[in-house]
Amino acid sequence: MPIDIGQIVKNLIPSEPVTINQIQGLGRMVSVSYTGVNSNVSSNKVIPRDEFERLEVLTSQGIFNFTGDPTKFSLFAEAERINSAYQFDPLFAVNCSIVDPLPHQVEAVYKFLLPLPKIRFLLADIPRSDILHIYDHDFAGAEREHLRAIELNPNYSTAYHFYGIMVSYLGRHEESLAQLERALEIDPFSLNLIRGYGERLIFARRYDDAITQLKKTLELDADLVQAHFSLAVAYQMKGNYAEAVEEYAKYQEQIGEPQTAAIMRESYSKSGWQGFLRMITEKRIRFNSPLDNLATFYAALGEKDKAFAELNKSYENRENIMSQLKVDPRLDPLRSDPRFADLVRRVGLPQ
DSSP, rough: OOTTTTTOOOOOSSSSEEEEEEEEEHHHHHHHHEEEEOOOOOEEEEHHHHHHOEEEEEEETSOOOOSSOOHHHHHHHHHHHHHHHHHTOOTHHHHHHOOOHHHHHHHHIIIIIIIIIHHHHHHHHHHHIIIIIISOOOOOHHHHHHHHHHHHHOOOOHHHHHHHHHHHHHHHHHHHHHHHHHHHHHTTTTHHHHHHHHHHHTTOOOOOHHHHHHHHHHHHHTOOOOHHHHHHHHHHHTTTTHHHHHHHHHHHHHOHHHHHHHHHHHHHHHHHHHHHHHHHHHHHHOOSSOOOOOHHHHHHTTHHHHHHHHHHHHTTTOOOGGGGGGTTTTGGGGSSSHHHHHHHHHTTOHH
């Protein structure tokens, strides 16, 4: 790019960019008069012509021209602030959250756990495996990451839990349940694990066992909201629709939506299961659960086109239900449709 008077270039001097004031050719050399952008000091320099031609032009408006995207700049500035914050506050992550840990918890995590390299790798491997299978649809890569996490710490129950979830998506139900059982051996009082085991039983189509397991979870903690949703799905697959609607309604009550719960009970009371399904789809009621997707309710209604429209949106948004395509029994009404096989292929699940 030709260099003209008034432009700002860098690499003419090592300390700062400069504004070009005058250019004079001297055969194979060039005399350049300039003023430093930051120092405002003017000077002159004679350099070879080929070196002059290699000078990088920044902008005629200056190195700081304030014409960039302000939103992107704010995001960059915030990222830099967070990136360097720990240098000034080692507990930055805790102090900027709503978590209020006890002193011994802070000491355990920051003094003893995080300094261990294996723990740091372990904490990184599990989220990476979820990214691989949910967002990248790389199930082989996700399995490698899960196994690596278990290898790093064979006594970490969450590693077995998450691995069990993933292999259940691949249809390896006995292996999945074995992983959850190993997790429960390590942490037998984890309600999340007890509930998770019940959800794996649903995918294995052992609905009676799933109902027993999820009822056990709610006996231990009746306010565990996700267990109500999972139990509703198990009842639905058994054909126990009254019980299913009641559990769906209890879920809504526990998340602070008593009016929605009342509408659910009323729709079933007046119009039965089909009326309940139509109310869910017409009002587009959602449940904050990995098992939730409107496509499952459309499938139960027999409205395949709408079900596939929802699934295609979920595919574009990389929603969790796409990992469950192969095993979710609520999607059985769609399996004979060629569009379903195409979805399974796009997600990368084994046929």
